[in-house]
Amino acid sequence: MKSHTEYLWFHTDQRRQYIRVTEQVQEAVSKSGIQEGMVLVSAMHITAGVFVNDDEPGFREDLDQMLESLAPFGQDYQHHQTGEDNGDAHLKNILVHHQVVIPITEGKLDLGPWQQVFYAEFDGRRRKRVVIKAIGD
Amino acid sequence: MKSHTEYLWFHTDQRRQYIRVTEQVQEAVSKSGIQEGMVLVSAMHITAGVFVNDDEPGFREDLDQMLESLAPFGQDYQHHQTGEDNGDAHLKNILVHHQVVIPITEGKLDLGPWQQVFYAEFDGRRRKRVVIKAIGD
Amino acid sequence: MKSHTEYLWFHTDQRRQYIRVTEQVQEAVSKSGIQEGMVLVSAMHITAGVFVNDDEPGFREDLDQMLESLAPFGQDYQHHQTGEDNGDAHLKNILVHHQVVIPITEGKLDLGPWQQVFYAEFDGRRRKRVVIKAIGD
Numbered sequence: 001m002k003s004h005t006e007y008l009w010f011h012t013d014q015r016r017q018y019i020r021v022t023e024q025v026q027e028a029v030s031k032s033g034i035q036e037g038m039v040l041v042s043a044m045h046i047t048a049g050v051f052v053n054d055d056e057p058g059f060r061e062d063l064d065q066m067l068e069s070l071a072p073f074g075q076d077y078q079h080h081q082t083g084e085d086n087g088d089a090h091l092k093n094i095l096v097h098h099q100v101v102i103p104i105t106e107g108k109l110d111l112g113p114w115q116q117v118f119y120a121e122f123d124g125r126r127r128k129r130v131v132i133k134a135i136g137d
Numbered sequence: 138m139k140s141h142t143e144y145l146w147f148h149t150d151q152r153r154q155y156i157r158v159t160e161q162v163q164e165a166v167s168k169s170g171i172q173e174g175m176v177l178v179s180a181m182h183i184t185a186g187v188f189v190n191d192d193e194p195g196f197r198e199d200l201d202q203m204l205e206s207l208a209p210f211g212q213d214y215q216h217h218q219t220g221e222d223n224g225d226a227h228l229k230n231i232l233v234h235h236q237v238v239i240p241i242t243e244g245k246l247d248l249g250p251w252q253q254v255f256y257a258e259f260d261g262r263r264r265k266r267v268v269i270k271a272i273g274d
Numbered sequence: 275m276k277s278h279t280e281y282l283w284f285h286t287d288q289r290r291q292y293i294r295v296t297e298q299v300q301e302a303v304s305k306s307g308i309q310e311g312m313v314l315v316s317a318m319h320i321t322a323g324v325f326v327n328d329d330e331p332g333f334r335e336d337l338d339q340m341l342e343s344l345a346p347f348g349q350d351y352q353h354h355q356t357g358e359d360n361g362d363a364h365l366k367n368i369l370v371h372h373q374v375v376i377p378i379t380e381g382k383l384d385l386g387p388w389q390q391v392f393y394a395e396f397d398g399r400r401r402k403r404v405v406i407k408a409i410g411d
Contacts, residue, residue: 138275173277173279173409174275174277174409175312175314175407175409188368189320189372190320190364190367190368191320191353191364193353193356194352195351195352195353195354195355195356195361196351196352196353196361196364198352199351199352199353199361199364199365200364200365200368202352203344203345203365203368207344232368232369233368234371237372237373238314238316238373238375239316240279240314240316240405240407242279242407247279247405247407248318249317249318249319249320249403251319251320252318252319252320272409273275273277273409274275274277
């Protein structure tokens, strides 16, 4: 079995931002030499997510709006008693999920035609990380 | 390490439909010859999901109703400026998540007594795919 | 390829309860002898979840409150026509997701500084299980 580990760093301008990472994940898989296996793409922070969906700006606005309606920024969360102001970002992390697993087939990400991998930042403007872990043969 | 890849095709009658696939996933695992490992079951579309829950029609209605209340069909989504009418289905894909990983133990799906694997179609009436990827020994 | 399987049992005092299991998952990984791979932590019940987030009591209250607002206990769910009263717990399982996959790097859970693994019980006061499956080299 082969394995390969890589970390992506992000430092967004905005508090909430959605960044396509499909190409970086494919590069990590290519470096690994794995032909058949799986690659995990997982946020290492509790206020960010990783998802697979369309690379379409309208959808990203819809997603952002739904998340804001379910877990609005600036609400009086219990978590804020710690001095933090990012309670909404913790909840958005849960709703979106913080990770995806992508099958590797013949050395490529085995995604459908419209599937793209995104990093979802919910509390940005500081350095944060995603781990990529590929295993297979 | 062994690996096995299979694709399931769906073409539902209804826009939203929930289809049990546990048996097909177990068959793929049996064909793989894997005794110990993991199998990924992942929608290849951005308007469908895969989940594990009870095979109980009442629950499926409750799920459908909750998803409709959080991301209603027919709302004026930004995504619709592309000419599409399935903005709700993209959001339901995010809420339900598009994949599950099932442990394989002694050649069987290591599921609890009530756990069944479902394909969740949110924008059907056309051909769509799920990838099954098993890895292990 | 090595693999290791373990089951954690839970029997909570309360209907809804959130229990940190990071240490137990790390112990299972240590026992496995795996240095590079992945470990799946997955609820075996349809009324429980597994998530990764902060070990902070305020956040857990915020999460519980959000889940209660999206899928309230005691509502008149279709699932209750079976005689059950836990329709809310099935929906909470979907929203939180029932599993996480954690990368194993140099024999350790490759988590960010604040990431802890939690079992989320939504219909407790009886014996329930989580499966831990590690694979790698």
